Amino acid sequence: MSTVMKIENLEAKIGDKQILKGLNLELEPGKVHAIMGPNGAGKSTLSKAIVGHYDIEVLGGDITFKGKSILEMEPEERALEGIFLSFQHPVEIPGVNNAYFLRTALNAKRKHQGKEELNAAEFLREMKSHLADLGMKSDMISRSLNEGFSGGEKKRNEILQMLILEPEVIILDEIDSGLDIDALRQVSEGINKMKDGKRTFLVITHYSRILDYIEPDYIHVLKDGKVIKTAGAELVPYLEEHGYDGIKED
Amino acid sequence: MANEGLDKAVSGEYALGFEIDIETETVPPGLDETTIAFISKKKEEPEWMLELRLKALKKWESMTEPHWAKLDYTPIDYQSISYFSAPKEQLDSLDEVDPKILEAYEKLGISLDEQKQLAGVKVAVDAVVDSVSVKTTYSEELEKHGVIFCSISEAIRDYPELVKKYMFSVVPMADNYFAALNSAVFTDGTFVYIPKGVRCPMELSTYFRINAINTGQFERTLIIADEGSHVSYNEGCSAPTRDDHQLHAAVVELIILKDAEIKYSTIQNWYPGDETGKGGIYNFVTKRAICEGENAKVSWTQVETGSAITWKYPSCILKGDNSIGEFYSVAVTTLAQQADTGTKMIHIGKNTKSTIISKGISAMKGQNTYRGLVKINNSAVGARNYSECDSLLIGSECGAHTFPYLESKDTQGQVEHEATTSKISDEQLFYLRQRGITEEDAVSMIVHGFCKQVFSQLPMEYAVEAKALLELTLEGSVG
Numbered sequence: 137m138s139t140v141m142k143i144e145n146l147e148a149k150i151g152d153k154q155i156l157k158g159l160n161l162e163l164e165p166g167k168v169h170a171i172m173g174p175n176g177a178g179k180s181t182l183s184k185a186i187v188g189h190y191d192i193e194v195l196g197g198d199i200t201f202k203g204k205s206i207l208e209m210e211p212e213e214r215a216l217e218g219i220f221l222s223f224q225h226p227v228e229i230p231g232v233n234n235a236y237f238l239r240t241a242l243n244a245k246r247k248h249q250g251k252e253e254l255n256a257a258e259f260l261r262e263m264k265s266h267l268a269d270l271g272m273k274s275d276m277i278s279r280s281l282n283e284g285f286s287g288g289e290k291k292r293n294e295i296l297q298m299l300i301l302e303p304e305v306i307i308l309d310e311i312d313s314g315l316d317i318d319a320l321r322q323v324s325e326g327i328n329k330m331k332d333g334k335r336t337f338l339v340i341t342h343y344s345r346i347l348d349y350i351e352p353d354y355i356h357v358l359k360d361g362k363v364i365k366t367a368g369a370e371l372v373p374y375l376e377e378h379g380y381d382g383i384k385e386d
Numbered sequence: 387m388a389n390e391g392l393d394k395a396v397s398g399e400y401a402l403g404f405e406i407d408i409e410t411e412t413v414p415p416g417l418d419e420t421t422i423a424f425i426s427k428k429k430e431e432p433e434w435m436l437e438l439r440l441k442a443l444k445k446w447e448s449m450t451e452p453h454w455a456k457l458d459y460t461p462i463d464y465q466s467i468s469y470f471s472a473p474k475e476q477l478d479s480l481d482e483v484d485p486k487i488l489e490a491y492e493k494l495g496i497s498l499d500e501q502k503q504l505a506g507v508k509v510a511v512d513a514v515v516d517s518v519s520v521k522t523t524y525s526e527e528l529e530k531h532g533v534i535f536c537s538i539s540e541a542i543r544d545y546p547e548l549v550k551k552y553m554f555s556v557v558p559m560a561d562n563y564f565a566a567l568n569s570a571v572f573t574d575g576t577f578v579y580i581p582k583g584v585r586c587p588m589e590l591s592t593y594f595r596i597n598a599i600n601t602g603q604f605e606r607t608l609i610i611a612d613e614g615s616h617v618s619y620n621e622g623c624s625a626p627t628r629d630d631h632q633l634h635a636a637v638v639e640l641i642i643l644k645d646a647e648i649k650y651s652t653i654q655n656w657y658p659g660d661e662t663g664k665g666g667i668y669n670f671v672t673k674r675a676i677c678e679g680e681n682a683k684v685s686w687t688q689v690e691t692g693s694a695i696t697w698k699y700p701s702c703i704l705k706g707d708n709s710i711g712e713f714y715s716v717a718v719t720t721l722a723q724q725a726d727t728g729t730k731m732i733h734i735g736k737n738t739k740s741t742i743i744s745k746g747i748s749a750m751k752g753q754n755t756y757r758g759l760v761k762i763n764n765s766a767v768g769a770r771n772y773s774e775c776d777s778l779l780i781g782s783e784c785g786a787h788t789f790p791y792l793e794s795k796d797t798q799g800q801v802e803h804e805a806t807t808s809k810i811s812d813e814q815l816f817y818l819r820q821r822g823i824t825e826e827d828a829v830s831m832i833v834h835g836f837c838k839q840v841f842s843q844l845p846m847e848y849a850v851e852a853k854a855l856l857e858l859t860l861e862g863s864v865g
Contacts, residue, residue: 187820190812215822223820227813231835240831241821248822280835297821 140165140336141186141305146197147361148185154195155181157361163305164354168337170347173358174380179340180224182358183307186338187221188214201305216248220303222294224310229281234293235263237281242300266299269329271322287314295326306330307338312346324349344372357383400657400692401858403627406490406597410516412471415600417464419443422570425470425517429539429573432546438559442569445560452563455726456755456787459668459695460631467633469571471516471598483521487513494624495851496593498523508588509620509847510535514605515595517573524588533586533617534579538606541577548579552610556639556674556703564635564670564697568604572637575605580615580646589618589845596625596656596667602633609639611646613679618649620848624692625657628665631694632657635670644679644706649687651844653852656692658859661750663722666694673700677709677735685712686729687843689852691859694723699757701730704738704766711740714840716852718859719752719784728758728789733766733799742773743839748784749860755787762799769799777807778836780829780860830857 141163148156155178163169171179184192186199188211198205206214229237235256242262243253254262260277267276270292282290291311298306308327312320327337327350339350347369355372357365357380364385365371375383413424422443426436451462473484483498491498491513498513498521510524512535519537528535534545542549559569576592596603611617625632634656640648650673659666669692675684686700702711713729731740746754760771777786788805810832818828834841834853841849 190816210825211816211819212822212824215820221820223817227811227817229814229817229832229835231838232831233835237818237821237831240827241818241823244822244824244827301821 138165139163140202142200143182144198144200146185146199147195148181148192149195150181150191150193155361156185158197159358159362161356161363163336163338165336166333167353168331168339168350169354169356170339170341170352171356171358172341172344172375172380175342177358178361179358180309183221183309183338183340186307187211187219212244216245218304219307220298220301220305221307222291222298222309222311224313226282226290226294228283228285230283232281234279234281235260235277238263238297238300241297245301262300263296266296269322270296270326271318272296288316288319291315291323292319295323298330299326302330303335305336305338307340309340310342311339312341312343320346320349344376347372359383399858400627402494402624402655403657404490404493405626406486406515406595408484408486408597409474410471410598411474412468412598412601415466415468417467417469417571421469425571425573428470428472429542431539431542434546434550435542438554439570442559442566446563446566446570449560449563449566455697455757456753457695457697457724457726459724462633462668464567466600468598468601469604470573471601472518473515473520487515487520490595491593494593494595500524510588510590512537512576512592513595514574514576514592516598516601516603519574519576528587531584531587532581533584534577535590536577538572538575538577538608541608545577545579548610549577549608552639552641553608556641556676557637557672562672565637565672568606568635568637568672572604572606575607575636576609577607578609578617578619580611580617582612583614585615586617589620591620591622594621594623596623596632596634599628600630600632602635604634605636607636607638609648609650610641611643611648613643614645616647618651618845620651620653620845622653622655624655625667627657631659631666631668633668633670634693636672638671638673638700640675640684642675642677642679642682642684642709645681646679647683647685648675649685650675650700651848652688652690653848653855654688654690654692654696655855658692658721658723659694661721663694666723667692668695669693669698670695671698673698674703675701675711676703677706677711679706679709680735681708682706683710685714685843687714687840688716689840689844689855690715690717690725690727691855693725696723696725696727698727699729701732702740703732703734704740705734707735708737709735710738713740713742713744714843715744716747716837716840716856717745717754718747718749718856719754720749720859722751724753726755726757728756730759731761731771733760733762733769733771735766737768738766739769740771742771742775744775745837745840746775746777746786747780747833747836747860748777748786749780750784752784753787754785755789757789759791759793760801762794762801764795766799771799771801773801773803775805776836778833779807779809830860833860
């Protein structure tokens with residue numbers, strides 16, 4: 137199996153508490169990997185460690201992306217290389233125009249790739265083409281970033297950013313939380329649009345609900361800071377029935 | 387903490403610190419009647435003006451420097467300052483202004499050549515270097531509309547009736563220590579008169595440059611908007627990088643008659659000194675407007691990024707019924723800068739309305755104080771005020787302080803006050819960085835967002851300038 141991202145024996149802590157205790161995970165390019173597990177298993181810590189979040193201190197092990205270790209890289213460098221995190225709780229940034237923010241992010245990426253930057257008109261065309269698909273109103277262009285957004289609007293806005301930035305590895309942290317059924321469908325459609333056989337997804341979720349919409353290729357069960365089982369989608373109904381306690385380690 | 391490196395990101399760089407290499411005529415330091423007589427003579431002033439100046443000097447000598455502001459600075463030795471400095475060979479036509487001065491203004495982004503400006507929006511400029519106005523553009527074109535736009539020195543000579551009537555009418559000669567000092571020694575500044583019913587056909591502006599060593603700048607500006615008129619006026623300023631502090635004590639008086647409106651915008655970018663507090667301008671300014679008639683409106687918008695010390699409270703006296711006063715302010719203190727700034731809204735007329743939006747940004751060792759007074763007199767039935775004072779802290783060594791004062795005698799008055807203090811959160815920074823935006827750009831994006839309400843009040847071209855300036859002040863990018 138070829139690997140786009142490899143996590144080897146990763147140990148990490150938040151504050152004084154060690155959360156990840158020798159976690160191993162390989163992501164296969166173009167596939168959807170679901171990370172499931174009980175509360176406190178380390179799911180969000182794993183996603184934070186991948187994007188270089190300031191809360192996390194890596195104690196040991198390594199994360200490589202396309203063969204290169206990323207642990208020493210700044211968060212923005214990891215992003216520019218193609219790693220994207222859809223936040224569980226996107227933060228509000230008052231007064232910062234959503235379109236302006238997104239264009240700045242896209243142009244930072246284009247510059248990094250040696251491409252021409254997009255002007256405001258070109259960018260707006262691009263942005264508008266995605267808004268309708270996600271069931272987003274056009275006032276999303278001019279509103280302040282996440283400010284006063286409903287839970288559903290925030291999640292849609294995360295997916296909008298994903299569609300525009302076209303990352304290679306996409307981490308979706310509890311993307312389904314706080315979404316009603318219509319929003320869940322639209323968000324899932326947005327995600328499925330990005331499934332082109334090359335992009336890789338890491339779907340972090342509590343519940344299997346989202347997996348009805350985004351079909352996973354692999355299920356990884358996380359428990360006490362380690363991946364204890366990796367299987368195909370057939371594991372989902374088993375988990376539904378027996379819960380995490382019923383899982384035997386590989 | 388993700389805040390590491392933030393200091394570097396907000397240590398700023400002062401891009402306008404160059405010196406114009408010109409010969410100047412500067413009086414020796416010191417202040418007494420002889421100095422005043424010299425200034426008055428230099429400006430070919432009538433006798434009445436000299437008398438007023440001498441009267442102001444007497445009053446100033448009997449006063450003491452105020453220290454109620456939250457500012458900590460080395461005492462000012464008023465006798466060690468030179469009170470008059472002018473570029474030599476002051477000439478009238480554009481062709482004869484010292485090319486070095488023209489070049490310096492070009493460098494500051496201001497064209498004093500009317501021909502060259504035709505491409506963009508027309509902006510009339512009064513260029514003041516140290517103690518004199520070196521050039522006023524578009525005066526003739528403005529004259530066709532009856533608009534008077536000239537230096538205050540010219541106005542004293544050419545329009546004595548208007549000057550006698552209005553100067554000291556809003557800011558009395560001995561209003562405060564610094565205003566009294568200015569009244570005695572003021573050198574140049576701008577005079578504007580907009581006649582009845584005239585909408586000034588272009589933006590007016592003054593650009594103040596301190597250049598000479600060891601001098602102070604004491605400008606005086608007087609703007610009169612006659613009934614039903616409208617004017618938008620902008621001022622900018624800068625000074626060379628020097629190790630010694632220099633004093634800037636200005637007075638601005640605005641008179642707005644019935645149904646008239648003045649929109650007054652400032653981009654203050656005096657040299658701020660370094661991170662240890664060495665050098666920088668001491669900026670002690672008195673600005674006040676009176677809405678004399680019904681439905682008069684005044685709007686102060688200020689972006690304060692410069693100066694070591696800022697002491698400034700642009701105020702509105704809302705005398706006419708239904709008159710409106712507005713104050714929009716962004717004050718940035720980084721390095722070792724200190725600002726004590728705000729406004730006073732004095733409600734006298736019925737149904738008068740005021741709005742205060744103040745945004746303070748502090749970084750490094752910067753100290754930022756908002757001080758504001760809302761006073762509602764008995765007569766001001768139905769008066770309303772809305773105040774919002776927000777502070778943004780970047781790093782942990784800086785400070786933000788808010789002192790709102792309210793004096794309301796009218797039980798019918800409506801006063802609302804909101805204040806917030808926030809830090810640029812690690813979470814916000816991280817969110818933006820996760821999208822590929824550098825930490826520096828992320829800081830500037832959050833700061834711009836914070837200032838949006840104020841920037842949106844500036845005329846377009848100045849808003850662009852203000853944004854760029856803020857970026858430079860806070861980002862330390864190349865000047």
